[in-house]
Every structure is written in structure tokens, then in C-alpha cells.
Amino acid sequence: MKKSQVIARYLQTQLNLLKCPICQSDFSSIQGITLTCVHGHSFDISKKGSVFFLNAPVKTEYTTEMLIKRQKIIQAGLFQPVLARISTLLKGDRIIDAGCGEGSQIKTIAQAHAANYFAFDISKPAINLAVSGADFAEKVAFFVGDLAHMPFKDHQFTDIVNILSPANYSEFKRVLAPGGQLIKVMPNAAYLQELRQLVYPTGANATYDPEPVQAHFLQQFPDSVLEQMHYTFDLTPDLAQALFAMTPLTWMATAGAAADVTSLQRITVDLTIAIAEI
Template sequence: MNTVPFEMLACPLDGGPLHRESKTLRCAAGHSFDVARQGYVNLLPVQKKRSKDPGDSKVMVAARQRFLEAGFYQPIADAVTTATLEGAEATGTLSCLDAGCGEGYYLRQLSGANAPAVLQALGLDISKWAVQSAARLDKRGTWVVGSNANLPVLPETLDRVLCLFGFPVYPEFARVLRPGGRLVQVDASQNHLRELREIVYPEVRAEPRKVSPVPDGFRRIETRDVRFTVHLDRAELIADLLAMTPHLYRASAEGRAKAAELQDLSVTVDVCLQTFERYAPAG
């Protein structure tokens, strides 16, 4: 796909359209936001931060980048790309936000799809380290530090929103999607990384399969499971997998030490992909 920047950004302070002037984005009220040298823009006001450095750390971002670029989650990327392009016009423009984009892996995979449409790509994450990495790796789209709770996007300007292992804020997703636009959501299922969890936790409880209820303003289009096994044959790969997940911080020191001793591990990847369509304007 031919990938271009997404330009329908909104000021995070007053919601007005942002216009680019050289290296600055500015709204009519005079609020301005500089484009960093890496090519991204920070649209997360200080007063909307819950901590000084929110989101994934630099270490987590680097670990996830190494792991994903090695191709271990390629089946998930393929399923996301298929679901994103489903129902889209064969030609024309497809505007897509990855809400919680991390280092941009899934948007880059979508950009590489063999499709004649033009992709207006917007990657947003609350972690500045993730967005910095994404902007360095791909100069074609638009990369923004921001929050799903206050998306800096003008209403009804997106055809697709991706929320992959993230934190969905459905009223915001409904606001920025056009009627007929779609939300593609991926969440961990009950057996996701079970073998790793059994190592780092003293007990892993059996949980029922979780399927999200249909959000207000949406209807369900598809629910599918994506399951496969990956074999990690080096301690470094196991360490990267642990470091890119919340389990690194939730596990005890003993659990982390047990994981550090592993030289190889076969682990189950088990996720649920859901597609929702926005059928009515928000509100």
C-alpha cells in the first residue's frame, strides 16, 4: 500500500483542527506543538499525564521491537491486516489509527500489504519511547504521543481504529470513526503465553474464554481466535518476550529468576480478534 500521513489531527487542549506550519502544528486558538527531530509530535499535555513518564519504558519498547521484528507474531499481524482491509474499497483512501501503536509494528505490516488503496496511517501511544522508535523506523505515516482517553483526532475522520493488546476507550473510538468505520481489537485469550506464566507465577488459574461485549454505537462483525505455538531457542528471546509483557513486573523475583535460567521454551500464542462496526454517530 502507498502510505501517507494522516492530517486530520485535533488540538488536545481545545479540540480544534491542527494545521502544520513548517516544524510546528498549530490550532486557531494559538496552541502550538513542535515536531520532534525524529518526526513525531507530542500531543499529550502535561496536565493529562498520570505520571512523569507514562506507558512502556525504553527497555520494554526495545524488547518488543526485537521480538516482533523476528516474526514470532506474524500470524497475528496477518490476521489484523486481513480484518482491517475487509470491507474497504479496493481503491481509494483508508484512514487508520493504531491506538496504542507501540513501536509501530502492526501499522508497518499493514503498510506492506499488497493492496492498491492509499493508507493514511496514524500511530498513537502514550509512551514517548514507543513513538520515538516508531517514527525512526517509518517516516511515511504520522506518529503521535497521546492518550486513548483524549484522542487528538477530529470527529468522524477515520475508517479504521486498531486496538491491539491495548486499552480501548470506546466512546473516543466511536467519536473519531466515520459511520461504517470499523474497530479491530485484539486481546489475549485464556491460554496466551500460558507456559511462560506457569514459570513466573506460583499458580495460574484456568479462566474462561473472554469475548468483549459489543460497545455502544457499534455492532459486531466478526470474532475469531488466532492460536499457534512459537519455539524460542535462546535465552535472549525468552527474556525479550517476558520484558515486553506486564508479567515482568507482576512476577516475583523468584519467578523472574526461574525465567532467566531458561535456554529454550515453546509457548502458546492465543488471542481473540474482534471486529466492530460503528453504525451510528456517537452521542
Template sequence: MTIAPFTSLICPLDSAPLSRTHTGWCCPQGHSFDVSRQGHVNLLPVQNKRSRDPGDSKPMIAARRRFLDAGHYQGIAEAVSRRVLAHGAAHEALAVLDAGCGEGYYLRELARSASARRLSMLGLDISKWAVQAAAGRDRRMQWVVGSNAALPVPDQSLDVVLCMFGFPTPAEFARVLKPGGLLLEVEAGPDHLRELREIIYPTLKAPREARQAPEAGFEIDTVDSVRHARTLDSHEQILDLLVMTPHLYRASAEGRAKAEALGHLDITVEAQLISSLRL
């Protein structure tokens, strides 16, 4: 197994190739980007931010880290790793981007499962707190603060793009993937966290219809489902689940209070894995 950072980055200001210097990254036009103490680089220009501190907050990242470290989404991570490592020939190296990497859980689990496969890996998130947390735990990958709307990656340079419960940008994913490259999108299934949602919402929305057609530039290869039950056996784990999801902000005050008062909750984890190939 060889795990290395994906280093073919482009300047977010002019799309020129970036070169590594001893303090950061620089393009031929002189735009420079410092590498942080944790080892990540911020390639999100101020003019591309929609808010002062975009993406998940520091408390959301901390809650998600504790929740994922407890193994509650381990089944999803294992299914994702199997699908990625089955792509292409076993002797071929894979360049992998997690677009919306959060605190890096799924890339770390992929690296752990890689066996003899060679991987060059890039984790990108719009949240500086997420990328800072990811870089602090594993420096084998390249970690970047950036946006899915303008990925700082050259055309046709990636074999795999992951979009885990995130914000897909199909045109950008098609641009950066090689022909035949894999786009693996993971979405919440109809019953995902249903037990929590029944507590915090007066009524549940009808499930979204299953995707019928591929995104432009792609063909759907497989659609798989992961489903298992988990038990949250402490007040703290239930709070972490609530804080790490958008449900915290969508729920009513009454619904949040009900969830926060619990000390035990059985939940359903259900995800759909949609594998598409770049045409």
C-alpha cells in the same frame, strides 16, 4: 499502493483543527506543537499525564521491537491486515488509527500487505519511547504521543481503529469512527503465553469470559482466533518476552528467576480478533 500520514489532527487543549507549519503544528488559538527530529509530534499535555513518563519504558520498547522483528507475532499481524484490508470497497482509501501503536509493528505490517489499497495511517501511543521508535523506522505514517482517553482526531474522521492488546476507550473510538467504521480489538486468548505464565506464577487465573455484548455504539461483526506455536531458542529471546509484557512486574521474584534461567521455551501464541462496526 499509496501510504500517507493521516493529518487531520486536532489541538489537545481546545479541539480546534491543527495546521502544519514548517516546524510543527499550530491551532487558530496559537497553541503550537513542535515536530521532533524523528518526525513525530507530542500531543499529550502535561496536565493529562498520570506520571512523569507514562506508558511503556524504553527497555520494554526495545525488547518488544526485537521480539516482533523475529516474527513471533507474524500470524497475528497477517490476520489483522487481512481484516482491515477487507473493510469497505477495494477502491476506497482507508484512514487507519492504531490506538496504542507501540513501536509501530502492526501499522508497518499493514502497509506491507496493502497491495493496491490506499491508506492514510496514524499511530498513537502514550509512551514517548514507543512513538520515537516508530517514527524512526517509517515516516510514511503520522506518529503522535497522545492518549486513548482523548484522541487528537476529529469526530467521524476514521475508517478503522486498531486496539492491539491495549486499553480500549469505546466512547472515544465511537466518536472518531465514521458510521460503519471498523473497530478491531485484539486480545490475548486463554492460552496466550501459557507456558511462560506457568513458570512465573504459582497459579494461573481463570480465563476471562468471552465478550457477550458489543460496546455502546457498536455491533459485533466477527470474532476470530489466531493460534500458533513458536519456539524461543535463546536466553535473550525469553528475556525479551518477559521484559516486553506486564508479566515482568506482576511475577514473583522466584518466578522471574526461573524464567530468566531458561535457554529454550516453546510458547503458544493465541489472540482473539473482535471486529465491531460503528452504528
């Protein structure tokens, strides 16, 4: 069976969780590989198995080459302890990954926690990469979608995962069911510090202050539980180059820094996992 048909069959069983991102009405049916809402707006499932829920493509700074590098180092285990911890924190079986990137993280979580997963990102190249691998999973549906207009009904989901990605807290609160939870992963000051020191040895970018992002989260969810994850990850020269290419931290790097990156033998992962119950 083709990927598009597999996802069509899966989404048919989950149609009551989705809503049309254009008119916010219910989807009435899936005919073949086409989702149609009660007002006639239709969305085709691609051959690779994703659904494009935007009015038009949005250009982002993440190129396909960068995303491939990101996929490589994530699949090598850069965030494995974090993903393993998230899989133990999930409460239910209707889970959104908001800002899923190229999909490696939610696929890893899905292998450890059986559930229905709905992952989306505004980047079409990221979603194309997410559905292109051999690790295709029937119960992980990937969408190209807008964080400000998520194609999900109100108060239907048990968990939202938001890993090192922008957030829309009003939308998150809208789609989470009572008792549901948001799991957000945010960087701490030492996150990728060896790479930062290589790229920005001095100046304003030489350090990172996590307080504004974390304070904003706590304003929204003052009763959250915060867990710290701090460890180092060993790098080969090849993985060091992938790390350099995957992160916005290096977008303004000099050619010299790019040449020196293979000297990095390990990298610090310093993150906060914030758990907020709705």
C-alpha cells in the same frame, strides 16, 4: 530531507483529519515543522518525526528497556499471523492504531496494506522508539497522545486497530466514519500460558479469565465478528528473555523464574480478533 520535514509534508495533506487536543478546534496550518490550531495552540514535530500532543509527559510502567525487548520479539514474528490477518481485514485508507506501543505492529501492517496511518501511544519512550528505526515510513505518523482525547476529528477514519491495548470505545465511535470498523485484539485463556505457568505455578495469577474484557467489548458491539487465532511460536533463549522482559505478566516474577525463562522453547499465542462495524 529530515524526518521532521517529511512528516510535516505528509501531515499537511492530512490536516483536515486532525484537531487540537487542547481546544478541539481545527488546525489552521503547518509552518515549517509546527502545527498551529485556529486558537493559536502549537505543536512541533520532533527531529525524529513525532508530535507530542499531551499537556505534559505521563510516566508509565513501560521502560525504554522493556520496549526494546518488545520490539525485538515482535520483529522476530511473535504476532506475524495476527498482523497478516488484520491487514486483510482493513477496509479503507485512513487508519488509526490506538495504543501503538513501539510501532512495530502497525509498521508491519502498513507494509501489507497501503493507506494513511495515524499511530499513537501515551508513552513518550514508546513513540521515540517507533520513530527511531531505519524502517521509517512516510505515511505512518506517530503521536504521543491520550486515548481519552484523541487528536482526530469526528467520523473521519475508516479503521481503528487496537491490539492488546486499553480501549476507549466512546472515542473510537466518535472518530470512525459511518461504515468504519474497529479491529480489537484481545487475549484468550491460553495466551502466553507457558510463561504464566513459569512465573505463577499456583495462585490467583496462575490462570487468566478473558471473559470480562471480551464481554465488555460485546456489550458495546453486540454484532461483532470474532475470530480465534491460536498457534505456537518457537523461542531461542535470547527471544525467551525478550518475551519475559516485555510483558506486564512478569512484573512480579521471582528471580528464579527470570533465570529459568531460557528453558522455554515455544510460547502459545491465543488471541481473539474482534471486528465491529460502526
